[in-house]
Amino acid sequence: MLVQKNHDGEMNHHFPxxxxxxxxxxxxxxxxxxMAILFALLFPALQxxxxxxRRTECANNMRQFALGMQSHSQTSQQLxxxxxxxxxxxxxxxxxxxxEALVSWTVMMMPYVEELVKYDWYTGYRSENExxxxxxxxxxRIFSCPSQDWSRDDTPYLAYAAxxxxxCEYLSGSGTQKTQYTGDGALADAVGxxxxxxxxxxxxxxxxxxxSEFGGFLEGTTQTILFTERAGPHVPGEVVWWANPKPVKPGxxxxxxxxxxxxPLPPGDTExxxxxxxxxxxxxxxxxxxxxxxxxxxxxxxxxxxxPLRYPSSYHCMLVNMAFADGHIDKIHEELxxxxxxxxxxxxxxxxxxxxxxxxxxxxxxxxxxYQFNAGDLK
Numbered sequence: 001m002l003v004q005k006n007h008d009g010e011m012n013h014h015f016p017x018x019x020x021x022x023x024x025x026x027x028x029x030x031x032x033x034x035m036a037i038l039f040a041l042l043f044p045a046l047q048x049x050x051x052x053x054r055r056t057e058c059a060n061n062m063r064q065f066a067l068g069m070q071s072h073s074q075t076s077q078q079l080x081x082x083x084x085x086x087x088x089x090x091x092x093x094x095x096x097x098x099x100e101a102l103v104s105w106t107v108m109m110m111p112y113v114e115e116l117v118k119y120d121w122y123t124g125y126r127s128e129n130e131x132x133x134x135x136x137x138x139x140x141r142i143f144s145c146p147s148q149d150w151s152r153d154d155t156p157y158l159a160y161a162a163x164x165x166x167x168c169e170y171l172s173g174s175g176t177q178k179t180q181y182t183g184d185g186a187l188a189d190a191v192g193x194x195x196x197x198x199x200x201x202x203x204x205x206x207x208x209x210x211x212s213e214f215g216g217f218l219e220g221t222t223q224t225i226l227f228t229e230r231a232g233p234h235v236p237g238e239v240v241w242w243a244n245p246k247p248v249k250p251g252x253x254x255x256x257x258x259x260x261x262x263x264p265l266p267p268g269d270t271e272x273x274x275x276x277x278x279x280x281x282x283x284x285x286x287x288x289x290x291x292x293x294x295x296x297x298x299x300x301x302x303x304x305x306x307x308p309l310r311y312p313s314s315y316h317c318m319l320v321n322m323a324f325a326d327g328h329i330d331k332i333h334e335e336l337x338x339x340x341x342x343x344x345x346x347x348x349x350x351x352x353x354x355x356x357x358x359x360x361x362x363x364x365x366x367x368x369x370x371y372q373f374n375a376g377d378l379k
Contacts, residue, residue, distance in 0.1 A: 051316070054146040054147040055319070058159075058321050059321045061143075061160070062227050062321055062322070063327070064112070065160065065227045066226055066227065066324070067112070068112025068113055069226060070327060073214055078190075078211045078212060079188075081209075081212075082104060082105050082162050082167070082188070083247070084103050084105070084107070084191060085101075085191055086102075088125050089103065089125040093127075102245055103245070104241075104243065104244075107241075113142045136240075136242035140157070140241055143157065144157065145229060147314065147316055148231050152237065153237070154237025156231060156236070156239035157239070157242075158230075158240055159229060159314075160231075161228060161229075161230040161260050162187045163185050163187060163224070163227070163228070163261060163347075164186075165187075165188075165262070165345060165347070165355070166184050166185065166352055167248035167254070167262050168180050168189050168247040169248045169354070170353075171207050176206055178208070180207060182211065182216070182347075182348075182350070183346070183347055183351050184263065184348075184350075184351040185212075185260075185347060186225065186325060186345075187260065188212040189247060192210065193206055193207055194207070204247065212347070216347065216348055217325055221326035222326045223344060225323070226323045226325045227322070227323040228321070229320050229322075230309065230312055231313060233315070235313060239309075243259065244257050245257055245259060248262065253309075253310065254309035254310045255309070256309065261312060261345070262309075264310060264311075264341070318335075319332065319333060320332050320334055339360075342358045
């Protein structure tokens with residue numbers, strides 16, 4: 001309070017206005033504490049909102065893939081393969097780098113996801129101009145999940161995979177008439193491996209190209225996986241969208257470049273219960289029956305390290321986005337039963353014995369019986 005004398009000698013009392021008054025230390029600390037509490041309350045909600053937005057963007061990417069596949073099917077009367085030839089890229093590469101002469105579904109998808117310029121690089125490819133506007137070293141947003149761990153230097157450029165069934169591990173027919181089972185997956189090998197194409201892995205068994213159609217999905221398009229995420233913490237960084245697809249060999253399992261998810265590993269000597277969560281994490285070890293981290297290998301040459309590539313995976317909280325053949329997107333819990341996973345991969349009743357064996361469940365007596373899929377399994 002200020003005291004001043006006026007002209008008449010009287011004392012005037014002046015009180016300072018509140019607007020000129022500063023914060024005391026206690027008031028400042030109280031204010032900061034309140035703001036910290038509010039931030040602590042709002043931060044989780046903000047993070048959840050951001051993750052929901054990222055998961056939605058991821059689902060939209062997959063919806064574009066499903067719609068693109070439907071458009072391709074209407075034009076070509078078949079689904080694009082997980083392994084394809086593309087002119088003139090394949091023609092040019094067959095003479096210089098034959099093992100790189102094929103492209104995966106990712107390249108075939110480009111015209112349908114507004115990446116026609118990059119697609120034209122393949123169709124107009126000339127070996128002498130290979131490095132002019134080469135799109136293969138660039139990251140494409142449509143093929144990346146926004147929830148991926150970008151802090152990793154080796155974050156994969158490709159966050160999605162197609163349903164490849166057994167991926168050519170098992171062939172049907174005999175002699176030179178063998179062909180890939182087209183009924184145990186959605187995408188087939190549209191190239192095959194014949195005597196007329198010796199530059200495509202000439203040491204592999206000969207088999208005919210396969211065609212897959214939506215009309216052949218006897219299980220129904222609403223219950224058949226078309227695409228899924230594959231971007232979890234154990235997916236190697238070498239997985240890139242422009243990799244050269246290679247067929248899967250018996251006992252060898254998934255490979256980085258084929259861009260497909262596959263049926264689970266053969267059980268070997270372990271019980272069929274000893275299987276993975278579809279989004280495997282190191283702290284989760286199977287289902288508590290024996291504690292095995294993976295099934296024992298049925299073959300000394302089997303590559304047990306391929307399990308992260310066979311299964312869907314993501315960085316979303318306990319969920320994996322999946323695109324189904326009818327175009328709808330669903331959020332599947334990461335602990336989806338492996339038998340249900342088999343059913344969702346199989347597109348018809350024409351499946352290999354390998355897949356048919358996996359599509360069995362245990363009875364209370366320990367016997368195997370055919371597993372009956374129902375929509376409630378996804379909940």
